[in-house]
Amino acid sequence: MQQPDFTVAGKTAIVTGASQGIGRAIAETLAASGADVAICSRAQERVDPVAEAIEAETDNRALAVECNVRDRDAVEALVEATVExxxxxxxxxxxxxxxFVAPFEEISENGWNAIVDLNLNGTVHCTQVAGKVMRENGGGCIVNLSSVNGQHAAPGESHYGAAKAAIIRLTETLSVEWAPHEIRVNCVAPGLIPTPGVAETLGIEPDDVPPREETDRRVGYPEEIADVVQFLASPAASFVTGETVTAKGVPKPGNSFEAGIE
Ligand SMILES: NC(=O)c1ccc[n+]([C@@H]2O[C@H](COP(=O)([O-])OP(=O)(O)OC[C@H]3O[C@@H](n4cnc5c(N)ncnc54)[C@H](OP(=O)(O)O)[C@@H]3O)[C@@H](O)[C@H]2O)c1
Incomplete structure (x- = not known):
């Protein structure tokens, strides 16, 4: 019997926001699984060492590109460089x-726009530009990062939650619109993963993350999200599109309320 292919061997992947945290883990995981990767962040000097590490530790190539995903021209240049x-x-x-976390009534117009622009419009720019290449080349696969905060209400997260919820619906819509182009579109909704970004948001030192004793679920690792992304990007997920995979761990023992509602 033929074994399922959970790898991304021989593929080319773009991973945005890969200088640290979950994005870095995704880039490293996809490269270790056989893909050449183009990785970006807003600063060349932050993404260069990641590409160097990937090339040193895997048999695959890594291209580091400075690209702010909020800037459509920069996204065009990222995709162009990848194709080249x-x-x-x-x-x-x-x-x-x-x-950033703030009560809704205290979020300025600029603050609201910045969070929606980064999370939602950044995804839109990259998807439209890379999706054009995929349609021209006969297909592809897109994995979006949402959040449990896009699925359930969390105080202080109105802007982020709205943007992440919109990403789930965008995923569903594109999975239908682009099905004729052989493009699968899926989404991952992580629970709390200790990353430099989370440390900054919580206003604590990176070494103090995760505050495991303060959470009602086991806190995850970036690699546990990367593994889900690899599955969704692999041929093993060929019959999966338009879905959001929630990866939020299990409630801690004794947390009967959480356990009861799952
Ligand atoms: N960690 C969690 O608990 C968690 C939970 C649910 C969902 N998520 C989602 O998972 C993703 C990664 O989260 P994370 O915790 O790993 O974040 P993180 O530690 O803050 O890292 C964010 C990455 O994105 C890059 N970045 C930020 N703004 C950018 C922009 N405008 N253009 C290009 N790159 C940009 C950063 O690099 P530079 O600063 O060098 O630009 C960095 O590499 C995010 O979409 C987040 O919303 C995270």
């Missing part, structure tokens, strides 16, 4: 994102 270097784009992982 690797010949196409098979996988796009829209990981770049972030937030």
């Amino acid at each position: 270097e690797f010949g196409g784009v098979d996988i796009l992982v829209n990981n770049a994102g972030g937030e």
Whole structure:
């Protein structure tokens, strides 16, 4: 019997926001699984060492590109550089994102727009530009990063939650619109993963993350999200599109309320 293929061997992937945290883990995981990767962040000097590490530790190539996903021209340049270097784009992982926590009534117009622009419009720019290449080349696969905060209400997260919820619906819509182009579009909704971004949001030192004793679920690891992304990008997920996979761990023992509602 033929074994399922959970790898991304021979593919080319773009991973946005890959200088640290979940994006870095995704880039490293996809490269270790056989993909050439184009990775970006807003600063060349932050993404260069990641590409160097990937090339040192895997048999695959890594292209580091400075690209702010909020800037459409920069996204065009990222995709162009990827096609020039690797010949196409098979996988796009829209990981770049972030937030600050504030009550709705205290969020300024600028603050609201910044969070929606980064999380939602950044995803839109990359998807439209890379999606064009995928349609021209006969198909591909897109994995978006949403959040449990896009699925359930959390105080202080109105802007981020709205943007992440919109990403789930965008995923569903594109999975239908682009099905004729052989493009699968899926989404991952992580629970709390300790990253430099989370440390900054919580106003604590990175070493103090995760505050495991303060959470009602086991806190995850970036690699546990990367594994889900790899599955969704692999041939093993060929019959999966338009879905959001929630990866939020299990409630801690004794948390009967959480356990009861799951
Ligand atoms: N960690 C969690 O608990 C969690 C939970 C649910 C969902 N998520 C989602 O998972 C994704 C990654 O989260 P994370 O915790 O790993 O974040 P993080 O530690 O803050 O890292 C964010 C990454 O995105 C890059 N970035 C930020 N703004 C960018 C922009 N405008 N253009 C291009 N790159 C940009 C950052 O690099 P530079 O600063 O070098 O630009 C960095 O590499 C995000 O979409 C986040 O919303 C995270």
